[in-house]
Structure formats: C-alpha cells, structure tokens
Amino acid sequence: MGTTASKATKGVRSETLRRSNLAAIFAMLRTAPSVTRSELVEATGLTRSAVGSLIGELVEYGLATETGAQHDGHRGRPSAMAEIDGTGLAALSFEIGVDGVAAAVVNLRGEVLDDARASRTRGPVAAEPKVDDLVTLANLLGYANGMVGDRRIVGIGVAVAGTVTSDGQRVVMAPNLQWSDVPLADLVSARFGAGVAVTIGNDADVGALAEHRFGAGGGANNMIFVGGEIGVGGGIIVEGHRVHGRSGFAGEFGHMPVNPSGDVCGCGSIGCWETEVGERALLRRAGFDVDSGDAAVQRLLLAAQHGDAAVLDALAEHGGWMAIGLACLINVFDPEIVVMGGMFNDLWRYVEDVVTSDLARTSFGGQERPGVVVAGRLGNSARLIGAAELAFQPLLNDPVSA
Amino acid sequence: MGTTASKATKGVRSETLRRSNLAAIFAMLRTAPSVTRSELVEATGLTRSAVGSLIGELVEYGLATETGAQHDGHRGRPSAMAEIDGTGLAALSFEIGVDGVAAAVVNLRGEVLDDARASRTRGPVAAEPKVDDLVTLANLLGYANGMVGDRRIVGIGVAVAGTVTSDGQRVVMAPNLQWSDVPLADLVSARFGAGVAVTIGNDADVGALAEHRFGAGGGANNMIFVGGEIGVGGGIIVEGHRVHGRSGFAGEFGHMPVNPSGDVCGCGSIGCWETEVGERALLRRAGFDVDSGDAAVQRLLLAAQHGDAAVLDALAEHGGWMAIGLACLINVFDPEIVVMGGMFNDLWRYVEDVVTSDLARTSFGGQERPGVVVAGRLGNSARLIGAAELAFQPLLNDPVSA
DNA sequence: CCCCATTTGTTGTACCCTATTACAAATAAG
DNA sequence: CTTATTTGTAATAGGGTACAACAAATGGGG
Numbered sequence: 111m112g113t114t115a116s117k118a119t120k121g122v123r124s125e126t127l128r129r130s131n132l133a134a135i136f137a138m139l140r141t142a143p144s145v146t147r148s149e150l151v152e153a154t155g156l157t158r159s160a161v162g163s164l165i166g167e168l169v170e171y172g173l174a175t176e177t178g179a180q181h182d183g184h185r186g187r188p189s190a191m192a193e194i195d196g197t198g199l200a201a202l203s204f205e206i207g208v209d210g211v212a213a214a215v216v217n218l219r220g221e222v223l224d225d226a227r228a229s230r231t232r233g234p235v236a237a238e239p240k241v242d243d244l245v246t247l248a249n250l251l252g253y254a255n256g257m258v259g260d261r262r263i264v265g266i267g268v269a270v271a272g273t274v275t276s277d278g279q280r281v282v283m284a285p286n287l288q289w290s291d292v293p294l295a296d297l298v299s300a301r302f303g304a305g306v307a308v309t310i311g312n313d314a315d316v317g318a319l320a321e322h323r324f325g326a327g328g329g330a331n332n333m334i335f336v337g338g339e340i341g342v343g344g345g346i347i348v349e350g351h352r353v354h355g356r357s358g359f360a361g362e363f364g365h366m367p368v369n370p371s372g373d374v375c376g377c378g379s380i381g382c383w384e385t386e387v388g389e390r391a392l393l394r395r396a397g398f399d400v401d402s403g404d405a406a407v408q409r410l411l412l413a414a415q416h417g418d419a420a421v422l423d424a425l426a427e428h429g430g431w432m433a434i435g436l437a438c439l440i441n442v443f444d445p446e447i448v449v450m451g452g453m454f455n456d457l458w459r460y461v462e463d464v465v466t467s468d469l470a471r472t473s474f475g476g477q478e479r480p481g482v483v484v485a486g487r488l489g490n491s492a493r494l495i496g497a498a499e500l501a502f503q504p505l506l507n508d509p510v511s512a
Numbered sequence: 513m514g515t516t517a518s519k520a521t522k523g524v525r526s527e528t529l530r531r532s533n534l535a536a537i538f539a540m541l542r543t544a545p546s547v548t549r550s551e552l553v554e555a556t557g558l559t560r561s562a563v564g565s566l567i568g569e570l571v572e573y574g575l576a577t578e579t580g581a582q583h584d585g586h587r588g589r590p591s592a593m594a595e596i597d598g599t600g601l602a603a604l605s606f607e608i609g610v611d612g613v614a615a616a617v618v619n620l621r622g623e624v625l626d627d628a629r630a631s632r633t634r635g636p637v638a639a640e641p642k643v644d645d646l647v648t649l650a651n652l653l654g655y656a657n658g659m660v661g662d663r664r665i666v667g668i669g670v671a672v673a674g675t676v677t678s679d680g681q682r683v684v685m686a687p688n689l690q691w692s693d694v695p696l697a698d699l700v701s702a703r704f705g706a707g708v709a710v711t712i713g714n715d716a717d718v719g720a721l722a723e724h725r726f727g728a729g730g731g732a733n734n735m736i737f738v739g740g741e742i743g744v745g746g747g748i749i750v751e752g753h754r755v756h757g758r759s760g761f762a763g764e765f766g767h768m769p770v771n772p773s774g775d776v777c778g779c780g781s782i783g784c785w786e787t788e789v790g791e792r793a794l795l796r797r798a799g800f801d802v803d804s805g806d807a808a809v810q811r812l813l814l815a816a817q818h819g820d821a822a823v824l825d826a827l828a829e830h831g832g833w834m835a836i837g838l839a840c841l842i843n844v845f846d847p848e849i850v851v852m853g854g855m856f857n858d859l860w861r862y863v864e865d866v867v868t869s870d871l872a873r874t875s876f877g878g879q880e881r882p883g884v885v886v887a888g889r890l891g892n893s894a895r896l897i898g899a900a901e902l903a904f905q906p907l908l909n910d911p912v913s914a
Numbered sequence: 915c916c917c918c919a920t921t922t923g924t925t926g927t928a929c930c931c932t933a934t935t936a937c938a939a940a941t942a943a944g
Numbered sequence: 945c946t947t948a949t950t951t952g953t954a955a956t957a958g959g960g961t962a963c964a965a966c967a968a969a970t971g972g973g974g
Contacts, residue, residue, distance in 0.1 A: 120540075120556050120557070121556030122533055122961095123558065123562075123930085123960080124529075125962095127526075128932090131932090155525075157932065159952090159953075162951095179940080179951085181940095184949085184950080185941055186949040186950025187949080187950050187952070189951065190951085346844075348750050353750050354846070356847065359843075360846040363843075363844060366843060367836050368772070379873070434769050438840065442764065442765060443757055444756070444760070444763075472769065472781045523932090524932095525931080529961085533960090548922090559962055564924075581923095586920085588920045589920085589922035589967095589969045591921085591923095
C-alpha cells in the first residue's frame with residue numbers, strides 16, 4: 111500500500127513526467143545488479159541524453175552510482191554501469207509475530223544489513239508492550255535520531271499478523287494477538303519521532319512483496335504467496351502490484367472452504383483450508399500437542415529429518431490438503447508462480463512431491479505448468495525485507511522528493 | 513487484453529504525455545453521462561487551458577461533443593458539458609456460445625444499437641461454420657465494408673466460451689465447443705476484411721468487463737464476475753484492470769475444489785465447484801434431463817415461477833453450494849462487488865436469500881459486507897457489450913491515433 | 915438599472931523536459 | 945595509423961502544459 115498523493119491526479123504534466131521517468135529508471139536499477147545507459151535507453155524508449163540526465167539526477171541524490179566504464183571486448187566507447195547506491199540510505203523494519211518480534215536494517219538493494227529477534231510467549235498482549243519491544247530491538251541495532259551508524263533511515267515498516275487498513279496506518283484485526291482497530295503507526299511514530307514515516311502491512315502481504323521483488327518470485331507479473339503459522343494467509347501480486355481488496359482482507363487463503371464435512375474453523379465456518387493445513391492441523395495429525403506453537407513444529411521437523419514414520423505420514427497427508435487449496439489458487443489466478451512461505455517453507459522438502467503430483471492431477475491444465483509452486487528464497491527475512499519495502503515506497507514513487 | 517505497443521516503452525515523453533491525457537479524459541467521459549471542463553480540471557489536476565485543448569481535440573476527432581452551456585443557478589459563466597459522441601463510431605461484437613451465436617452493433621457509450629441471435633443445437637462444431645454464422649448475422653445487422661449504416665466500425669470483438677491467448681488472437685481451448693488452438697481472429701479477419709481489427713475474449717472475462725464499465729460493477733476498482741452455463745467461469749477486475757493470468761486461464765472458478773467427497777468433474781478432478789453449481793448439477797438436482805441445455809433451464813425457471821416445491825427445494829440447495837464457492841472468492845479477493853452473470857443471473861431471484869444468509873455465516877468478516885453479491889444488470893447483452901469493449905480498446909488507449 | 919463578485923473560456927507567453935543533431939571520447943578491426 | 949563503432953556531452957529545437965491576463969456570462973445587492 112504505497113502512500114497516495116494528497117490529490118489523486120491522473121493527468122500528466124512535465125514535472126510529473128520527469129518524476130515518472132526517474133521512478134521507472136530507479137525501479138529498473140533495483141531489478142538488476144547493474145545496468146548500462148544503453149540498456150535503459152532500450153528499456154524506456156527515451157534518448158541517450160534524457161537517460162543521461164535522469165541517471166545524473168539519481169546519482170546526485172545519492173540513490174545510484176555509476177562505476178567506471180567496463181571494457182567488454184567489442185568496439186565502441188565502453189559503457190558506464192549504473193547501480194543502486196546501497197550505502198547511504200536504509201529502512202528500519204519490524205515484524206510483530208505470534209511467537210515474537212524482530213527488527214532489521216535493510217538497504218535499497220533489499221539486503222539485510224543487521225537484524226535482531228526476541229521470542230515471546232503466545233497469547234494476548236496489548237500493542238504498547240509490543241512497541242516497547244520494537245524500541246528495544248531498534249536500540250540494539252544502533253538506531254538513534256533517524257540514523258543507524260552513518261545510514262539515514264528513510265522510513266519504518268512494520269509487518270503484523272493481522273489485517274491492515276489500505277493506508278498502512280491501522281491494524282483492523284489481529285485475532286492471534288487479540289487486537290482490534292489498533293492505530294499502530296501512530297504508536298510507533300510516537301516512539302521513533304515524527305520525522306520518520308511509519309507504514310504497517312499484513313505479514314503475508316509483505317512476505318509476498320519481498321519474494322516478488324528480491325526472492326523466488328522475481329520477474330513474475332502474477333504471483334501468489336502462501337504463508338502460514340497458526341493462521342494461513344497470503345499475498346497476491348497481479349501485474350506487478352499487490353492486491354489488498356476493498357478493506358485489506360484480500361488473501362485470506364486460510365478461509366477458502368475445501369471440506370464441507372470438515373472441522374469448525376476459528377472464523378466460525380466449517381472446513382476452511384486452515385483447519386486442514388494450519389499449524390494446529392499438522393501437529394494434531396502428527397500426534398503432537400497442538401498448543402505448543404513453533405517450538406513443536408521445529409520438533410516435528412526434527413523428527414521428520416530423523417525418519418519418524420508417523421510424522422512422515424502426517425506430512426504426506428498434510429501435503430495432500432495443501433495441494434487442494436493450491437489447486438484452487440492456481441485455477442482462480444493462473445499465476446506464473448506460487449511461492450510458499452512461513453511454515454510451508456519449512457515443510458516444503460517433505461511435502462513437495464505429494465503436492466506436485468496431486469496438483470498435476472487436480473489443477474486445470476496443471477500438467478502443462480510444472481514447477482509453478484516453489485519454496486520461498488528469503489526464509490525468515492522475507493517479512494522484514496517486505497516491511498522495509500513499505501518504508502521505501504514513497505522514495506520509489508518519487509525518487510528525488512525531499 | 514488491450515493491444516500492446518510494438519515496443520513496450522515505460523518512459524514518458526511529450527507525445528506520450530498528451531496521448532495519456534487524452535486517454536484519461538476520454539475514459540472519464542465514458543464513466544459519466546456528461547462532464548464539465550472544471551470537473552475534468554479537478555479530476556486530472558491539469559489547467560483549464562490544457563483541458564480545453566484536450567477536449568477540443570477529442571471533439572475534432574469525433575469522439576466527444578460539447579453541448580451548449582447550461583445554466584445551473586449559481587453565478588459565474590455557465591459550463592459547457594462534454595460527453596461521448598455516440599453517433600459516428602461503433603464496434604461490431606459477436607458471441608459464440610454453446611447454444612447459439614449472437615451479434616450486436618455497440619456504440620462508444622456501451623449502448624446496443626441493434627442485435628441478432630441464432631440458436632444452434634449443442635455439440636462439436638468446427639470454427640468455420642461458426643464464422644459463417646457470424647457473417648450471416650453481420651449481414652442481418654447491415655454490415656458492409658467497415659460500416660453499418662453511416663457508422664464506421666472501428667473493430668470487431670468476439671466473445672467465446674473458452675480460454676483465449678492474452679493477445680486476443682487464438683482460442684487455446686473451448687471444451688464445450690471441442691476446439692483446441694483455433695486462430696479465430698484470423699478466421700474472422702479473413703471474412704470481414706483486413707481493415708478491421710479483430711479481438712477475441714473469453715466470455716466470462718468480457719462479461720466482467722461489460723458489467724464493470726457499464727453495469728452493476730460500475731465504479732468498483734475490485735470486482736469479481738461469476739458466469740456459468742454448462743461450465744462455470746468468471747472474470748477478475750483488480751484496480752480497474754482485468755486479470756487473465758499467465759496463460760489466460762485465470763478465473764476458472766468452476767474448478768475450485770469445494771467437496772473432496774464430491775463427483776468427478778469434466779476436468780478430471782473430484783468435487784469442483786462446477787459439479788455442484790453448474791447447469792447439469794441444477795437440472796439433476798431438480799429431477800430434469802441433464803442434457804437438455806438452456807431450454808431445460810428455462811423450463812425449470814418457469815416451474816419455479818409457478819411454485820413447484822421440488823424445484824424450489826433444488827434451487828435452495830443449489831444456492832447453498834453457490835454460497836460455498838462465493839465465500840471462497842470473497843475471502844480470497846475481498847472484492848468491492850461480486851456480479852452474478854450467465855445462468856446465475858437468471859437464478860438469482862430464487863437463490864439470493866439462501867446465498868446471502870449462508871455468506872453472512874461463512875465469509876470471513878462477511879457480516880460487515882451486506883450486498884456485496886448482486887445480479888448483473890446487463891443481462892444477455894453483457895457479453896456482447898464486453899466484446900465491443902475489446903474492439904474499442906485500441907481507441908481507448910490512444911484516442912487520436914489513425 | 916448598474917456595479918460587483920464569481921466562474922468559465924480564450925489567448926499569448928513562460929517553462930519543463932525530452933528529442934534531435936553534432937561533436938568528442940574511447941575502444942577494436944583492419 | 946585509419947576507419948568503424950559505440951557511448952557521452954552539449955547546444956538547440958520542439959511538444960505540451962503552466963501561468964497570467966483578459967473576455968464573457970451569469971447572479972447578488974443596492
């Protein structure tokens with residue numbers, strides 16, 4: 111949910127034209143390690159002089175660098191290589207999960223420069239103590255007065271396990287934290303100073319954002335991200351943009367009804383996908399204590415690694431149910447790629463075969479789309495990198511604004 | 513699937529800037545009966561002189577008219593009203609369905625000026641005889657040499673019951689017509705002359721397009737359209753744009769798995785939504801001959817109208833299954849509106865109460881979203897109006913191109 | 915009836931930004 | 945050493961909107 115201009119103008123004029131071109135070139139620099147001006151000419155359709163001027167401005171503002179020209183063996187004047195300047199700016203990102211909180215400093219290349227985590231017991235906790243935790247983690251990372259070391263923090267992004275308003279300011283509801291209508295951005299702003307903008311995002315949405323920009327989904331225009339711990343949710347990328355729906359509730363994949371004879375879900379319905387593939391379903395299926403959280407899941411994975419037959423059977427059955435919901439998503443979206451995050455990322459090695467073979471049988475035209483479901487590549491950092499992207503978004507939209 | 517430029521440039525320059533502004537104003541004219549220049553200034557952020565010049569150009573090209581200024585009682589110079597010129601241009605649109613073919617002449621306001629239909633018995637038919645039918649219908653409508661009467665036909669759009677390549681040129685597969693990889697646009701072009709561009713679209717996708725631009729979904733940024741006859745499919749509008757997925761397969765709502773203990777579907781899976789809510793499921797549930805097509809559905813509706821208890825019971829059960837799949841779509845997309853088209857439009861009066869009350873219980877946060885599911889407003893014309901939009905799309909993208 | 919305020923339309927010039935053209939620089943090929 | 949090729953830079957041209965001023969057309973108020 112990038113911030114919206116105070117006046118949603120649709121008309122283009124000279125100054126917005128240049129801003130748009132700066133943003134486009136900046137975005138192109140972020141999808142490649144380095145780029146020549148000629149490649150930018152090719153990609154944008156602008157002339158060499160226009161691209162030169164635009165690159166010059168990004169360099170002047172400390173967003174890009176142009177290295178010395180590199181000889182590549184063909185004749186003609188060598189090209190200078192432009193790339194993102196990963197040194198001067200960073201975002202501070204946080205994650206408020208069910209099992210703990212985390213923080214990271216992330217640069218413009220999506221690289222985690224430093225991070226910190228703290229476990230917390232599950233259960234209802236007010237927002238303020240969680241924000242206290244965030245302050246503590248930020249201090250651990252060396253944050254002070256809008257800076258970390260000699261990097262300027264351009265914004266703060268927070269991933270939370272709940273639904274968020276589309277302006278990224280309030281948590282509408284987070285059932286597993288037992289929050290309802292929490293002005294989280296204001297709470298964080300109050301502690302970090304009004305000079306740094308704070309943006310909140312749903313944890314699955316920002317996981318999708320990260321895997322799309324820097325992870326397994328890179329280069330895809332249409333991507334589905336499935337994440338899950340206690341709850342199962344997801345993010346949707348369509349034509350390169352995230353979909354959040356009219357109230358921020360899009361991506362509630364855990365509540366797809368897949369089994370009319372199934373169990374009662376926490377949402378009150380019967381047979382939601384979450385009741386078959388969530389954390390509690392897995393632990394129950396494997397004969398573990400369903401209330402022991404992530405620690406129990408780690409023990410289950412350890413048992414699987416050691417070849418425990420009951421656990422492997424449970425995982426196979428789990429994979430079968432995963433395939434049912436994934437078939438639904440594939441038939442509805444026809445995505446280029448489906449990225450499995452959260453707990454599913456951890457399970458992937460044990461369920462991939464079952465999921466893949468079941469999908470080949472159950473997805474419409476699925477036989478023609480091998481490899482469409484993959485594990486995420488950013489692991490535990492995905493949500494932190496995604497939250498940083500929320501913080502960077504105003505800069506991405508208008509690279510040379512104040 | 514609007515046509516793509518031969519060179520996908522992302523850079524903006526003066527000439528593309530003006531084209532973009534012309535397109536934006538043209539689009540605004542199409543969403544309102546008439547608009548003042550001041551309203552366009554407000555909406556676009558451009559100045560009065562820029563808007564005046566842009567409107568002047570649309571008028572010069574015969575795309576808009578500016579009526580005499582209207583007195584509205586407040587002081588100040590009265591405003592001229594600009595509106596779409598619905599007189600000089602039109603699109604020729606066709607629909608190739610399972611039970612027949614149809615054609616229409618549609619103007620820039622989305623108004624059907626004239627239409628013609630022909631029923632056909634079901635079953636496999638080669639594409640060529642279908643195109644013969646289209647030529648016959650076009651002749652009936654008075655089409656000759658790129659004109660109908662004194663209206664110039666700017667393009668031809670064809671809705672077909674199957675999946676279509678994203679460039680709108682080929683039918684990848686249409687199971688109920690038993691087509692596979694048919695170059696339909698070329699076949700139509702060959703009969704109507706190379707001077708008129710032909711664009712093909714999936715029938716549910718174009719139904720969604722029509723209801724979004726001119727029907728029940730007007731004004732929504734995020735809309736789901738559910739259509740169905742033998743097969744059940746749908747269209748997805750996200751941030752105002754249609755979603756077709758990587759291969760044009762998006763919107764296969766009929767193949768969402770909702771019942772692991774259900775029937776074998778035509779696609780080979782078990783318990784797809786289509787097996788519970790498609791035409792055959794309804795006819796079987798009501799004790800009718802499942803192979804008698806649309807005529808049987810009409811007889812069923814007549815029986816319901818007369819209060820046949822068995823039929824009303826069947827419809828209630830049908831509504832329950834409709835609600836299950838709709839709950840899935842609502843949880844996945846969080847759409848502003850879901851529009852029911854095709855057969856579901858016909859059934860709506862008999863199933864609305866069951867669907868609405870079941871959704872209130874089964875959709876995540878559904879209680880807070882009354883009225884999100886509605887019947888379509890364009891009825892049988894939806895697909896024809898939507899196909900016309902495919903034909904108009906190049907003009908919408910660049911209003912003053914040749 | 916006249917003057918004033920307000921809103922909209924038109925016109926001429928200023929300004930922003932890229933396009934175009936020409937030239938310079940830096941290479942490899944012959 | 946010359947030529948060909950590719951890229952960078954600089955000066956000017958050109959497209960299109962912004963800006964400012966003025967004109968036109970209304971209603972309000974005295």
